Amino acid sequence: MSEPVQRPRFHLLSFIIRVISTLAILGFAIWGAMALFYQAPGPAPVRILIAAVWAFVSLFALYAYLRWHPRLASLLYPLLIAALLFWWNAIPASNSRDWADEVAHIVAGVVNSPEVTLANVRNFDWRTSTDYTARWENRTYNLDKLASVDLLLSYWSSPAIAHTLVSFGFEDGQFVTFSVEIRKERTESFSEIGGFFKEFEMSIIAADERDIVRVRTNVRKEDVYLYRLNIPKPAMRSLFLSYVDIANGLNETPQYYNTITANCTTIVFAMINHIASGALPLDYRLILSGYLPSYIIGVNGFTPGFTLEQLQRGGAISTRAQAADNAPDFSRRVREGVPGIAPLPQP
Structure with missing residues (x-):
């Protein structure tokens, strides 16, 4: 009886998904930090702090996805993205400001x-x-x-x-x-x-x-x-x-x-x-x-x-x-x- 052929450690599809997911997390880390810096309420130091917290959470989610608990990261981080996008889309434009x-x-x-x-x-x-x-x-x-x-x-x-x-x-x-x-x-x-x-x-x-x-x-x-x-x-x-x-x-x-x-x-x-x-x-x-x-x-x-x-x-x-x-x-x-x-x- 011949020995069973060993399967590769990572299937190509799994590898592609991991790469895309990693890029998506990094992309939302950068975009979300910039969006919060420009649009979060409060003075500049507060906005910088909020943006930094988002960046830290995103990088922790990336670590969890790659090294610690990928299923948990796959469940929780999309919820955070959804909340961020809901907030972003709810920011209204205005015609009533102190214009130049x-x-x-x-x-x-x-x-x-x-x-x-x-x-x-x-x-x-x-x-x-x-x-x-x-x-x-x-x-x-x-x-x-x-x-x-x-x-x-x-x-x-x-x-x-x-x-x-x-x-x-x-x-x-x-x-x-x-x-x-x-x-x-x-x-x-x-x-x-x-x-x-x-x-x-x-x-x-x-x-x-x-x-x-x-x-x-x-x-x-x-x-x-x-x-x-x-x-x-x-x-x-x-x-x-x-x-x-x-x-x-x-x-x-x-x-x-x-x-x-x-x-x-x-x-x-x-x-x-x-x-x-x-x-x-x-x-x-x-x-x-x-x-x-x-x-x-x-x-x-x-x-x-x-x-x-x-x-x-x-x-x-x-x-x-x-x-x-x-x-x-x-x-x-x-x-x-x-x-x-x-x-x-x-x-």
Whole structure:
């Protein structure tokens, strides 16, 4: 009689399950600690302590799973995760906080076709980042006179990351720029990591270009590029109304900003993709928004007949914006030499 074949100590399936479970515990240890640090109640020392306790419990659960009592760990730790996720999902967004002045209001729109009246259009006069005259205005736009849509990208550090703005131009020379931004409180500052952990609500700002563009080019000294989008007029109108619809929704039901899933670029993509009936492909450049122009030119979204290099060179508007400063014809002057834009008339 032959000897029985010895079975391997660990089956492949068992090994895979252990690896996945280990990675899951480590992942929830890190995510849970960060979530508790940003959202647990109390001052920073208390939040740090709570986050540290969660990390310790998670690491103890990992030790128990691997070395001591795997069945107990498999039963108890998922219950802790469920409780953490229940708490996380129950944290409500709010429109009632002590907001920073520049995001004190979310634009709201009333549509009386073809006219749209926007409440709380921002028109600040910026002298420095902390010295400004705050103005919020009501403005009315005739969508039958909508003439152009421009994409603006503002770079402040890495070439991979840029803030995205969309500016609508009208036949009478008016421009209004929409920007999806974090709605920070008066004592807060932007944090990419905090943007993953419900640190900020989301806002949609509609603003005069002498405010929202000039503060970036002249005050913050960011590098701003302007591109003329190749969009038919019905899609321009639909895109404008999409911003109004989302802004009105945020006024009714606040939402959190998310660095990946709900930010200035991904929401622009979602709206344009809706207009294009799903024709636009998903791409890493929708997250690394600094590379967005190479994506858009690939789907024929810019004025045809120009290379990407020509569009970028002609679309670099920071120097022109600094020269124009607070001039009444700021919008016309920053567009001088931008590919695909005919010279605009004097206001």
